[in-house]
Amino acid sequence: MTVLNLAWRGSGSVAASALCTVLALAQSGASPVGPLRTAPRETLTVNPGFRDWGPATITGTTILAGNSSNRGGLFAVDTLTGKVKWTSRPSGYGNPWVATAPAVSGDIVITIMHNTLVALSLATGRETWRGPATMQEATVAVSSGLAYVLGDDANFYALEVATGRERWKVAFRRAGSCHALPIVREGSVYVSAMVLDRPADANRSAEASEHLFALDATTGQERWRYPQAGSGSACLEQPIVTADTFYGVRSQALYAVHLGTGRERWKPVEVRRPVEGRVRGVAIAGLVDAGSVVIGMTPGSLIAFDKSTGQTAWEIAGQYSVGSPSTAVAGGVLYFQGHPGAPPAAEVQGRVLYSGGRAVNQPAALPPGTLNALDLGTRTVLWSFSRPTAEPNWPFGFVTLFDGGLWVDSYQALVKLQ
Secondary structure, three states: OOOEOOOOOOHHHOHHHOOOHHHOOOEEOOOOOOOOOOOOOEEEEEOOOOOOEOOOEEEOOEEEEEEOOOOOOEEEEEOOOOOEEEEEOOOOOOOOOOOOOOEEEOOEEEEEEOOEEEEEEOOOOOEEEEEEEEOOOOOOEEEOOEEEEEEOOOEEEEEEOOOOOEEEEEEOOOOOOOOOOOEEEOOEEEEEEEEEEEOOOOOOOOEEEEEEEEEEOOOOOEEEEEOOOOOOOOOOEEEEEOOOEEEEEEOOEEEEEEOOOOOEEEEEEEOEEEEOOEEEEOOOEEEEEEOOEEEEEEOOEEEEEEOOOOOEEEEEEEEOOOOOOOOEEEOOEEEEEOEEOOOOOOOOOOOOEEEOOEEEOOOOOOOOOOEEEEEOOOOEEEEEEOOOOOOOOOOOOOEEEEOOEEEEEEOOEEEEEO
């Protein structure tokens, strides 16, 4: 069963679950689906009566996504008709909000509801088993009949998809802000987590560090960690895994780690750009796989990084929101939210800057809510799309691909574009 899911969400519209863009889904290589190259039509609009959607997963003719605020719940929607097949709000969760992407294995859907792992029937939405409480903002991955998730007790679990029975667990440290986004690839599971390096004593506080771990997917045995023990700390988020490399972001830098050895492919590349007359590090968001490059977004640029060196292959200036990048790649086309070519906006709107004693005019921030398609070969914009919303200029959220089109969430709607 193929599950296609490349997703991002705007932080401004998921207030109840306190999500941010670092919770993008892990990616395992570029998407094989065909792109939407012509101006899109909104062919289906799904509105079950709430505002905020979490990331979605497509399996067969069903798209699965949850309400990330309000009453919560997971929804199965027919991709051909837009009708809701079932809604799941199991008891015992309070508001069972779903803020991360569900995973599918056979006829089982596994999702996190209100920080608890839950397995549901794909056909009916009925609960089949309930797993451990999960770490805040954790995500779940499935492969070869096992589900992987970081628990609230800081154990990283491998559970049998069919029964929820524990196969193995690895203890990490329950601290820090590193978000566990596991990826399974060729018998290994890759996850960032924190470990205790030295316990506290009467004279010193405890010391801990964050690492990317490669674990045997069957046994949980550690194969390597990056950085190596005693040589630093790094939580790598927005993960992309290709045939031989793990790409990830730490704050304002891009990393590449060899899957076989756990060593750097090249030195981390810090992204520094002019911001209001001063060059400094800038945040990277929306990292996606685009063949020979990985592409990320900063407030003032779309940047393509050469996979072999980490150096900038090309860059398009403009106004972009790292809080809701809405990036995805299909067949040589990049989807993204923002305004390519626009002059960079002032970091703080309404603030007066001075240069040489004179006030400097700062470009105004353009409104959000514009989704674009960029031809990666020519780097020309193929189309731009916006839609009216009850709250004007509401940003788009997660993009989920299918052959020749995409689903994306908007204000009170999950929409299909073709």
